[in-house]
Amino acid sequence: MRGEWNGLQALILNDCPYAYYVHCLAHRLQLALIASSREVIHVHHFFTKLTSIVNIVGTSCKRNDELKNAQAAEIEHMIAIDELETGKGMNQIGTLQRAGDTRWGTHLKSITSLVNMFSATCIVLINIIDNGTTYSQRGDANAAYEAMTSYEFIFILHLMKELMEITNDLCQALQCQSQDIINAMNLVTSTKALIQELRDDGWDFLLTKVHYYMIDIFYATIDSQLQELNSRFSDQTTELLIMGSALDPREVNKSFRIDDICQLVDKFYPQDFEDHEKIGLRRQLQHFEGDVVRLPEFTCQKFLIYLNGW
Template identity: 60%
Template sequence: MAVVLRFVDKDGFVRERFFGLVHVSNTSTVTLKDGIYSLLSHNNLSIQNIRGQGYDGASNMRGEWNGLQALILKDCPYAYYIHCLAHRLQLALVAVSHEIVPIHHFFTKLSSVVNIVGASCKRNEELKRAQAADIEYMISIDELESGRGLNQIGTLQRPGDTRWSSRFRSVSNLITMFSATCSVLLNIIEDGTNAFQRGDADAAYEAMTSFEFVFILHLMKEIMAITDILCQALQSKSQDILHAMHLVSSTKALIQKFRDYGWITLLNQVKSFCEVRNIDIPEMNAQYVARQGRARRQEDNFTVAEHYRVNLFYAVIDCQLQELSSRFNEHAVQLLILSSALDPRECRESFRIGDVCQLADKFYPADFTDVDKMNLKIQLEHYEYNVVQHPEFKSLSTISDLSQWLVSTRKATIFPLVYRIIVLVLTLPVSTATTERSFSAMRIVKTRLRNKMEDEFLTDSLIMYIEREIAEKLSIESIVNEFRDMKERRIPF
């Protein structure tokens, strides 16, 4: 387990330093917590001084009830957990939906269809010709509008974990080129060079032309269309926390609205899609029977419509809402929204003194006494005239820039309480990228030829490798002198 400390130095710069590597016998939350506490106590650091914690997307870290962040919050109530804003949220949402078996099968079949159709340049050309013919036919029957820039010829997108929004584009493109894709698969079934190609194409065509595949295709497209804007905003290099948090709220509301009122519209849309393409539509009021030998294990009697509404529609949406709520709970969202009141870009529009006071009163009561809270409001009123309206303040774009400027102009000593809350906000780890890079560096330092390296030596080596800018300031002579001044060692005979 790699541990990185985030803090603000004496010059107002935000620093993220690799602190150590903890070897854990298992990944239980108690073991992880004990490992962190042991490392901090070994370096004479108190856990009561933690003011933020952030982890990767692992469930044992971020679990709301039994996760590592929850256990630390019990011991230190002001160690607020903030979801890593650099984490690819849409991939996490898709991964959660994989827990529903039909959705997992759908993405497996989707990848198979895209790989078969896009396996060669010849098939891509066939796809483009088929799509052009399909567009021409749809325009002739007034199903599509014609005009400049409309109905562009495209291609299928391969879903991948390293390509942002690839799954959303993959689903959207397949809906647009559904008929053209079916035509290419039929051509492969008839004219494939070998039995393997024909068999794979036949299996892909059979899966693709099922009502369940089409239903899930449209369902995932609607859900990912709602979450895509938020996912793109969280990936922005220049993070606008206030707007991102408002997007979190609107995304939750839109998904909930889709759950409450979107079922009939989605079902009619899927039925219309299937009718145009001659795909069999099951009788919705008939009793649902599980396929592939699972019918004999089926105990409950429910209709086909109930299966699609409850087991797929509600199940997928509920897992999305639960994932968003666990990553962005109301407490964390309010903390970040109030923190944005200190952002120079927000201050130039409207300096929200009340939000800053509420931030100190509600989230950092251990760092501000009652007298400090009274003085903070007075300092903020002076701060508005002496700092916010300063000509150089207009050139600042982030809270980190503000912190450095306050120290360099010595205004941090004039407004110590304002600077204190700025430092507290800056310690919130809104990105775990440094931690992930530090852990990845272990593969470089501890290679196959050096896999017997002890934990202490590995940690020291990683510190020298990761924090090389600090190591470069150390001279060989100073290291030799320090080693010489250490206690005397036994001289070998």
């Protein structure tokens, strides 16, 4: 739809140059993050290996039980040596989660589950290597174990966990049925800033977790995320949505902002208004705010009728 030359966007722009294209925000973010991560070959290989590990360990009830038993034993040992805090809701036994093809949130759940059950997963894989009933089971488990315990895999595991924790709040906000555009756009800005901060200052912190120098993957992965977020959430789109929210009829008593409406006209729709209309616009909006918006009987329907006439 957003094709520059042949898409629906191009056809509409031929007739209406001020029909700004804004992709579905939630879907836009999912596609941006998933596509950008796959562009880094090492990260693409990581997710392929992650899927393989989850499939091998979670293919049967027996292996799931082995995983839970190994995790329970590990938790019990860590508590015994005072390496783990205890409390209500803490140290719960779980299972490995599969990552979906288009839902970025499922990738975070999958990675987090493996981080939390890393040692238990290794134990199950070693058990399959030693006691698997077929050579293919033993071979697949051995390949998964070698991949999982490699420095590169562990590095990307923690790197992607950091990145996806940063973007998770934005993912969740954009999927809400009642969309708060200003909050969502503020989250876009803060998400970009936090990713940039991770790029600038996160290297030493990450090294303490993985103890391995993989700087090329580190920068390539983060740069791909920043590039996609910047291209898909352009400054123009963000500004247009924030200013446009001043005309949201659902909560006009709170969202009606005269400065934003005037800037919207000057910056995004200059040819749709005559000069004399622009001059008188602010005064008209002030009258409208004083005489209509603040009245208790003011309704969303009346606002829509007014906008239609405007």
